[in-house]
Amino acid sequence: MKRWPLLSALLVLAAIHAAAILANRLAPYAYDEQNRDCVYAPPSRVHWDGTRLVVYGLRQEAGGGYREDPTRRYPLRFLVRGRLVGVDPPGTLFFLGTDGFGRDVFSRVLYGGRISLMTGLLAAALAVGIGWMLGTAAGFFGGWADEVLMRGSELFLALPWLYLLLAVRAFLPLYIGPVQAFLLLVGIIGGVGWVRPARLVRGVALSARERPFVLAARGFGAGPAYLLRRHIVPFTLPVALTQASVLIPQYILAEVTLSFLGLGVGEPVPTWGNMLAEARRFDALTLHPWLLAPGLAAVPVLLGYLVLSDTFAAGGSQQKY
Amino acid sequence: MRYVLRRILHGSLLLTGVSVLTFAFTQLAPGDYYSEMRVDPTVAPETVDALRHRAGLDRPWPVRYAAWAGSVLKGDFGYSLAYGEPVAPLVRERLGATLLLAGTATLAAWLLAIPLGICYATRRGWQEALAGAATAVLLIIPDLLLALVALLAAVETRWFPAGGMASADGSSMGVAARMEDVARHLVLPAGVLAIGMLPMLLRHVRAAMRDAMDSGFARSARAQGIPPLRLLVRHLLPAAANPLVSLFGLSLGGLLSASLLVEVIMGWPGLGPLLVDAIMARDMAVVLAVALLAAAFLIVGNLAADLLLYRLDPRIRAGK
Numbered sequence: 067m068k069r070w071p072l073l074s075a076l077l078v079l080a081a082i083h084a085a086a087i088l089a090n091r092l093a094p095y096a097y098d099e100q101n102r103d104c105v106y107a108p109p110s111r112v113h114w115d116g117t118r119l120v121v122y123g124l125r126q127e128a129g130g131g132y133r134e135d136p137t138r139r140y141p142l143r144f145l146v147r148g149r150l151v152g153v154d155p156p157g158t159l160f161f162l163g164t165d166g167f168g169r170d171v172f173s174r175v176l177y178g179g180r181i182s183l184m185t186g187l188l189a190a191a192l193a194v195g196i197g198w199m200l201g202t203a204a205g206f207f208g209g210w211a212d213e214v215l216m217r218g219s220e221l222f223l224a225l226p227w228l229y230l231l232l233a234v235r236a237f238l239p240l241y242i243g244p245v246q247a248f249l250l251l252v253g254i255i256g257g258v259g260w261v262r263p264a265r266l267v268r269g270v271a272l273s274a275r276e277r278p279f280v281l282a283a284r285g286f287g288a289g290p291a292y293l294l295r296r297h298i299v300p301f302t303l304p305v306a307l308t309q310a311s312v313l314i315p316q317y318i319l320a321e322v323t324l325s326f327l328g329l330g331v332g333e334p335v336p337t338w339g340n341m342l343a344e345a346r347r348f349d350a351l352t353l354h355p356w357l358l359a360p361g362l363a364a365v366p367v368l369l370g371y372l373v374l375s376d377t378f379a380a381g382g383s384q385q386k387y
Numbered sequence: 388m389r390y391v392l393r394r395i396l397h398g399s400l401l402l403t404g405v406s407v408l409t410f411a412f413t414q415l416a417p418g419d420y421y422s423e424m425r426v427d428p429t430v431a432p433e434t435v436d437a438l439r440h441r442a443g444l445d446r447p448w449p450v451r452y453a454a455w456a457g458s459v460l461k462g463d464f465g466y467s468l469a470y471g472e473p474v475a476p477l478v479r480e481r482l483g484a485t486l487l488l489a490g491t492a493t494l495a496a497w498l499l500a501i502p503l504g505i506c507y508a509t510r511r512g513w514q515e516a517l518a519g520a521a522t523a524v525l526l527i528i529p530d531l532l533l534a535l536v537a538l539l540a541a542v543e544t545r546w547f548p549a550g551g552m553a554s555a556d557g558s559s560m561g562v563a564a565r566m567e568d569v570a571r572h573l574v575l576p577a578g579v580l581a582i583g584m585l586p587m588l589l590r591h592v593r594a595a596m597r598d599a600m601d602s603g604f605a606r607s608a609r610a611q612g613i614p615p616l617r618l619l620v621r622h623l624l625p626a627a628a629n630p631l632v633s634l635f636g637l638s639l640g641g642l643l644s645a646s647l648l649v650e651v652i653m654g655w656p657g658l659g660p661l662l663v664d665a666i667m668a669r670d671m672a673v674v675l676a677v678a679l680l681a682a683a684f685l686i687v688g689n690l691a692a693d694l695l696l697y698r699l700d701p702r703i704r705a706g707k
Contacts, residue, residue: 221404224682225682226639226641227640227641227644229678229681232647233409233412234412235666236666323648327651329663342532342535345535351535351539352539352543358539361532361535362532364529365529368527369523372527
C-alpha cells in the first residue's frame with residue numbers, strides 16, 4: 067500500500083482546516099466589511115512593478131464593469147495590522163472578487179469554512195458518538211434492546227436523507243441567531259445521522275461477541291463492563307473511524323445544502339452554503355462566476371476525506387484476512 | 388408468495404411508523420397556527436380557544452392522528468394554508484414531475500453505469516488507474532456545484548433551457564410539441580442527477596463484476612473455452628446482479644435527496660421546491676404530505692428491489 071495518497075490528503079485537510087481557523091489572520095478583510103463602491107468587483111490582479119507586488123486602482127465603467135487604472139498603484143503589505151497581507155485604502159485587494167455588498171469573497175470563504183467545516187466535524191462526532199454507544203449496546207446485549215434499535219432505525223432510513231433533514235428542520239424555529247442556527251444544524255444533522263453508524267457498529271459488535279477471545283474471557287468470568295471496555299469497544303473502533311471519515315464530508319455538504327436553501331446559518335455570517343445562495347440567481351452567475359468559489363473550496367476537502375475513507379476501508383478489508 | 392406478502396406488510400408497517408413519527412413531531416413543535424393570535428391584544432383568549440376547539444386542535448394528538456390518517460387513506464391530505472387549496476391535487480402534480488425527473492435520471496445513470504462499469508472491471512494497469520481517477524473526480528464534485536455550473540453553461544450556450552419544466556407558451560402547443568418541450572427541459576436536470584449518481588454506481592458495478600470474474604466458476608468456464616461475450620451475458624452478469632439490485636433500492640434515497648437540490652436550483656416543479664417553500668411558510672399540512680410521499684416512494688422502491696431480488700436469486704427463495 068502506497069503511503070503518499072494518505073499523507074498528502076492529511077496535509078491538504080490540515081492546511082484547509084488551519085486556514086479556516088486562522089481566518090482572522092489570513093483574510094485581508096473582515097467577513098462583513100462592505101466596500102459599497104466595489105460591488106461585484108472581479109478578482110484583483112497582482113502585478114510586479116520591478117521592486118514590489120502591487121495592485122492597480124479600480125475604475126468603474128459606465129456599463130457596470132471595472133477597469134484597472136495603472137496610474138494608481140497600491141503595494142501589497144505583509145504582516146501589518148495583524149493580517150498576513152493587505153493594501154492600504156483606498157486600494158483594494160480582492161483575491162476572489164466581491165459579492166453584491168462589496169464584501170471580499172476570499173475572506174468570506176475563509177470565515178465561511180469555519181462554520182461549514184466545524185458543522186461537519188461536530189455533527190459527525192455527535193452521530194458517530196450516539197451511533198457507537200447504541201450500536202455497541204444493541205449488538206452486545208442483544209434481545210429487546212437490539213430489536214428496538216433495529217426497528218427504530220428503519221423508521222429513520224425510510225425517508226430520503228435530505229427530506230428527513232428538512233422535515234426535522236421544518237418543525238423548529240425559522241429565524242434564529244447565527245450561534246443558535248449553528249448549534250441547531252449540528253444537533254439536527256448529528257441527531258438524524260446516528261442511524262447508519264449505529265447499524266454498522268451493531269453488526270460488528272454482534273460478531274465480536276461470538277469471537278473465541280471474547281468467549282474465553284467470558285468463560286474466565288469477565289463481566290459485561292470488562293468485556294465492553296477491553297474487547298468490544300476496541301474491536302468496533304475501526305468501523306467507527308471509517309464511518310466518521312465517510313460522514314464528515316457528507317455533513318459538510320448537508321450544512322452547505324441547508325444554508326443554501328436558507329434553512330441554516332443566515333447572513334451576514336458567511337458559510338459556504340449561504341454564499342452559494344447568491345450564485346443561484348443566474349444573472350449573477352454569468353456575470354460574476356467567482357461567486358462559485360465557496361463551492362470549489364469544498365472540493366479539496368471532499369477529496370481529502372474521500373482518500374482518507376478509502377484508505378480506512380482498504381485497511382479494514384485487509385484486516386479480515 | 389408468503390415472502391412477498393411479508394415484504395409488503397413490512398413496507399406498509401414502516402410507512403405507518405413514519406407517518407406516526409412525523410405527525411407526532413409536528414405536535415411536539417411549540418405552538419400552532421393560532422398561537423400568534425394569542426399575542427394580539429384585540430383577540431380575547433376565549434375566542435382563540437373557541438377557534439382551536441372548532442379546528443379540533445384541543446383534542447389529544449393520537450385522536451388527531453387517527454383523523455388525519457383516516458383522511459389520508461381516502462386521498463385527502465388536508466388543506467394548505469399558504470396556497471389556499473387542498474394539498475392532494477397540489478402534491479399529485481409535483482409528485483409526477485419528481486417521478487419523471489428521478490425516473491429518467493435513474494434510467495440514464497444505470498444505462499451508463501453497467502457498460503462503463505464492466506469496461507472498468509476488465510481493465511488493468513494504467514487504464515484502470517485513469518478510470519479510478521475519473522470516478523474519484525466525479526465523486527467529489529458536490530451536486531450543488533454541478534447543478535450551478537450546468538445552469539451557468541446553459542445560460543451561456545443557450546443549448547438548453549435554463550430551469551423550469553415547460554416554456555412559458557407551452558400551453559398553446561400541440562401534444563407532441565409540448566412533450567418535446569418538456570424533454571428539452573428535462574435534459575439538464577436529469578443529466579446533472581445522472582452524473583451525480585454515476586461514480587457511486589460505477590464503483591459498485593466494478594466491485595460486483597470483479598467478484599464475479601475472480602470466482603471459481605468464472606475461471607472454469609473460461610478454461611472450458613466459453614467465448615467471452617457468452618461468459619459475460621450468461622455467467623458473469625447474473626452473478627453480479629445480486630448486489631446491484633440491492634444497490635438499486637439503496638441508491639433511491641440518495642437519488643431523491645439529490646433530486647430535491649437539483650429541483651430547487653433548476654426550478655423543476657417537483658416535490659423538493661414544494662417542501663422548501665412549505666417550510667418557509669410554516670405550511671405543516673404540505674410538509675407532512677411531502678415527507679409521507681417521499682417515504683412511500685423510497686419504501687416502494689426498496690420493495691420493488693427486494694421482490695426483483697427474490698425473482699432473480701434462487702438462494703433467497705430457498706432460504707426463506
